[in-house]
Amino acid sequence: MQIDVRLYGPLARYGGSDRNIHAKVIVDLDAGQTIRDLLYALDLPTEARGITFINGNLSAMPGLQPDLDHKLQDGDRVALFHEKSMWPFQYRHDVAATGEFREALQAREDGGLQSRYDQDAAKRP
Amino acid sequence: MWILRLNMTDHSYKLEDILERYKHLGGRGLTSTLIYDEVDPQCHPLGPANKLVFAPGMITGTSAPTSARVSVGAKSPLTGGIKESNAGSGWAPALARMGIRALVVEGQPEGEGFWMAHIAMVDGKPQVAFMPADEYTGRDLYEVYPEIYARFGNKVHVAAIGTAGEFGYPNSGVAFNDMKRNPTRYSGRGGLGSVMGSKRLKAIVIDPTDGPGVHIADEGLFKQGQAKMREALMEHAITKPKGGLNSYGTAILINILNEAGGLPTRSFSAGRFEGAADVAGEAIFETNKERTGKEVYNHACSPGCIIQCSNTLYDKDGKEAVSCIEYESDWAFGPNCGISDLDAIGQLVTLCNAYGLDTIEAGVTIGVAMDSGMIPFGDAEGAISLMHEIGKGTARGRLLGMGAANVAKAFGNPRSPTVKGQAMPAYDPRAVKGIGVTYATTTMGADHTAGYTIAPEILSVGGASDPLKAEKGKADLSRAFQKTTALIDSSGHCLFIAFAILDIPSGFEGMVEEVNGMFGTNMTGDELVELGAEILRRERAFNEKAGLTKAHDRLPEFMHIEPLPPHNVVVGLPDEVYDAVYGEL
Numbered sequence: 001m002q003i004d005v006r007l008y009g010p011l012a013r014y015g016g017s018d019r020n021i022h023a024k025v026i027v028d029l030d031a032g033q034t035i036r037d038l039l040y041a042l043d044l045p046t047e048a049r050g051i052t053f054i055n056g057n058l059s060a061m062p063g064l065q066p067d068l069d070h071k072l073q074d075g076d077r078v079a080l081f082h083e084k085s086m087w088p089f090q091y092r093h094d095v096a097a098t099g100e101f102r103e104a105l106q107a108r109e110d111g112g113l114q115s116r117y118d119q120d121a122a123k124r125p
Numbered sequence: 126m127w128i129l130r131l132n133m134t135d136h137s138y139k140l141e142d143i144l145e146r147y148k149h150l151g152g153r154g155l156t157s158t159l160i161y162d163e164v165d166p167q168c169h170p171l172g173p174a175n176k177l178v179f180a181p182g183m184i185t186g187t188s189a190p191t192s193a194r195v196s197v198g199a200k201s202p203l204t205g206g207i208k209e210s211n212a213g214s215g216w217a218p219a220l221a222r223m224g225i226r227a228l229v230v231e232g233q234p235e236g237e238g239f240w241m242a243h244i245a246m247v248d249g250k251p252q253v254a255f256m257p258a259d260e261y262t263g264r265d266l267y268e269v270y271p272e273i274y275a276r277f278g279n280k281v282h283v284a285a286i287g288t289a290g291e292f293g294y295p296n297s298g299v300a301f302n303d304m305k306r307n308p309t310r311y312s313g314r315g316g317l318g319s320v321m322g323s324k325r326l327k328a329i330v331i332d333p334t335d336g337p338g339v340h341i342a343d344e345g346l347f348k349q350g351q352a353k354m355r356e357a358l359m360e361h362a363i364t365k366p367k368g369g370l371n372s373y374g375t376a377i378l379i380n381i382l383n384e385a386g387g388l389p390t391r392s393f394s395a396g397r398f399e400g401a402a403d404v405a406g407e408a409i410f411e412t413n414k415e416r417t418g419k420e421v422y423n424h425a426c427s428p429g430c431i432i433q434c435s436n437t438l439y440d441k442d443g444k445e446a447v448s449c450i451e452y453e454s455d456w457a458f459g460p461n462c463g464i465s466d467l468d469a470i471g472q473l474v475t476l477c478n479a480y481g482l483d484t485i486e487a488g489v490t491i492g493v494a495m496d497s498g499m500i501p502f503g504d505a506e507g508a509i510s511l512m513h514e515i516g517k518g519t520a521r522g523r524l525l526g527m528g529a530a531n532v533a534k535a536f537g538n539p540r541s542p543t544v545k546g547q548a549m550p551a552y553d554p555r556a557v558k559g560i561g562v563t564y565a566t567t568t569m570g571a572d573h574t575a576g577y578t579i580a581p582e583i584l585s586v587g588g589a590s591d592p593l594k595a596e597k598g599k600a601d602l603s604r605a606f607q608k609t610t611a612l613i614d615s616s617g618h619c620l621f622i623a624f625a626i627l628d629i630p631s632g633f634e635g636m637v638e639e640v641n642g643m644f645g646t647n648m649t650g651d652e653l654v655e656l657g658a659e660i661l662r663r664e665r666a667f668n669e670k671a672g673l674t675k676a677h678d679r680l681p682e683f684m685h686i687e688p689l690p691p692h693n694v695v696v697g698l699p700d701e702v703y704d705a706v707y708g709e710l
Contacts, residue, residue, distance in 0.1 A: 008407060021403075021408050086377060086381075091552055093557070
C-alpha cells in the first residue's frame with residue numbers, strides 16, 4: 001500500500017529535501033503495517049517527531065504517542081511535525097483525532113488539558 | 126497613582142487620584158470597568174459620548190517578564206459592543222512608570238483639524254501639551270513615526286492612528302511603536318483607531334523621563350512570583366529562547382492547522398490550502414536563512430519579554446522587508462485569499478501598518494471581496510491595489526474599510542465569516558469546534574484571544590459520557606477560558622504566558638504572587654479568576670444595554686449548512702450550549 005507522507009520543518013530531510021521547509025514523499029508499506037513501520041521506513045526516530053496527523057486526525061503530540069501501533073490503510077495521509085512545532089490546547093480543543101489519541105487523553109488525570117505532554121516529565125523526573 | 130483625562134472638546138486635561146475601587150485593576154479590567162462606569166452603551170461610537178481608555182496592566186512597568194501590555198477600550202464602531210484590544214509595546218510600561226494607571230480620552234472638538242498630545246513629567250506630575258498634528262495626517266505611518274521621533278527624541282513612545290482612523294473606518298487600529306520605533310504593534314481589533322480619530326487625536330506621545338516608577342507593595346513576594354514566572358517561561362518548549370515561538374513565530378501554526386483541516390481557505394470555503402507550506406513559519410525561517418546567510422531568531426515586541434516571538438521577513442537583498450508576520454496576518458492575506466507568495470503577504474501586512482488597519486479584518490474583508498467576485502482569489506496584485514484604495518479613501522476603499530460583514534452585505538453575500546460584525550480569525554470553527562463556542566459568545570465579537578486557558582485544576586474538565594452533559598461541558602470550558610483570559614489581559618502579561626503556566630503549575634503560582642506582591646493583597650488563584658469573571662459580567666452588561674443579546678452569540682449560518690472539506694463537517698452545536706456560557710456566568 002502507498003502512504004502519502006508530509007514532513008515539516010527540520011523533518012523534511014527525512015523526505016529527501018535539504019531545505020527545512022516541507023517534503024512530500026510516497027512510502028510503500030505492506031498491508032497491515034503501522035506508524036512504527038512507517039517511521040522505520042523513513043529512518044525517523046519517533047522521539048524526533050512531535051505533532052502527528054493521520055488523514056487530518058490528530059494522532060500524537062509531544063510526550064503522547066499512542067499511535068505507534070495504528071494500522072495504516074492504502075492512501076492514508078500522514079503528517080509529521082518537528083519538536084518545536086506547537087498547537088496550544090485552546091486552538092486544538094475538540095478537533096478531529098484518532099480513537100487511540102482520544103482514549104489516551106481521557107486516560108489522563110488532566111483530561112488532556114495541556115499544551116504539551118512532555119513538560120511534566122521534564123519538571124518531575 | 127493617577128487617572129489622566131484628556132478632554133478633546135476644549136483641549137484641557139485633568140489629573141485625578143485613582144479611586145479606591147479601581148486601585149487593584151489594570152489592563153482590560155480597568156478599561157472595561159471605566160467604559161462600563163462612564164460610557165452610555167447606547168451612544169454613537171464616534172460621537173462625543175464615547176471614551177477611549179488606555180490602561181497598562183496591573184504589573185506593567187515592573188521587571189516581571191513579558192508584561193509590557195496595554196489595553197485599549199471603548200465602545201466599538203465595528204461590533205457596537207464593548208471593546209478591549211491589547212498590544213505589546215514600550216508605550217505601556219512608559220505610561221505605567223509615569224504613575225498613570227489609565228489615560229482617558231473624552232469629548233470631541235469642533236472643526237476639521239487633527240491634534241496630538243505630548244505627555245511629560247513636570248514637577249513630579251504628568252503635564253499635557255496639545256498641539257496641531259495636521260502635518261502628519263493623510264500619510265504613511267512609516268514616514269510619520271520617524272518624524273515624530275526626530276521632533277521629540279528617541280526616548281518617547283508613540284501611539285497613533287493611520288488614515289483608516291482618520292477616515293472613521295470600522296476597521297482601524299491604534300498603532301504603538303515597536304523596539305525599532307516603527308508603527309507595528311497594534312491594538313488592531315474593533316475599530317478603536319476611528320474612535321481616536323473621531324476625537325481628532327492623531328497621536329499620543331509620552332516621555333517617561335523622571336516618572337516616579339511603579340510602586341510595589343511587597344517587593345519580596347513580587348520577586349518570588351516573578352522568578353517562578355521567569356522559570357516557567359524559560360523552561361517551556363513553546364516559550365523558551367530558541368523554542369517554538371522564538372524560532373518560527375506564531376506563523377508556526379499555518380502547517381498545523383492546514384494538516385488538521387481547519388485552516389480557513391479562500392474565505393472559509395475549505396480547511397486546507399495547497400500553498401500553505403510555502404507561507405508558514407518554517408518557510409519564513411528558512412527563507413530568511415537563505416536571504417541573510419544566517420539563522421534569524423525572532424525578537425521582542427516590547428522590553429522585558431522572554432518569549433520574543435516577533436518575526437521579520439527579509440527581502441531578496443537580505444534587507445528587512447516587514448515585521449511582524451503573525452499567524453493571523455499571514456493566514457488572512459495568504460490562505461484566506463488564496464495567495465501563496467510570502468513577499469506579497471509581507472507587503473499586505475506592511476500596508477496595514479502603514480494605513481492603520483487590523484490585519485485580520487483587512488484580510489478577511491479582501492477574502493469576502495474575492496468571494497463576492499470583486500477580484501479573483503489568488504490575485505496578490507489586485508489585493509495590494511485594494512489595500513491602497515482603503516488607505517487612500519477612494520469610494521471602493523471606503524466600502525472595504527467598513528470590514529468583512531459590511532462588504533458581504535454590500536454584495537449580498539451570505540458567506541460572512543463574522544460574529545457580532547467582527548471578522549473571524551484563523552481557526553475554522555467547523556473543524557476546531559472548541560474555539561467556535563468562544564468565537565460566538567465572547568463579548569468582543571469573533572476573537573481567537575478570548576479563550577486562553579491556565580491551570581487545569583481550576584477548570585471543571587468533563588469526562589462525562591452522556592452527550593448532553595458533554596455539550597454542556599463545552600460551555601463550561603469556554604466560560605472558564607474566557608474568565609482566565611480576562612484575568613491575563615488585566616495582569617499586563619502577554620497571553621502567551623498561558624502556554625507555559627498551563628503546563629507548569631508553578632508559573633501560575635508565580636502570577637498570583639506577582640499580583641499580590643504588587644498590591645499587598647492576599648488573593649488566591651480562584652479569587653483572581655473570579656475577578657476575571659467580574660470583568661466579563663461588566664462587559665456583558667454593557668453589551669446587553671447596547672443591544673447585543675444572546676441572539677448575537679451565534680456563528681454564521683453558512684457554517685451550519687456548508688460542510689468544510691476535508692473533514693466535511695458543519696457546526697453542529699445546539700443554541701443551548703452558546704446560551705449556557707453567559708447564562709451561568
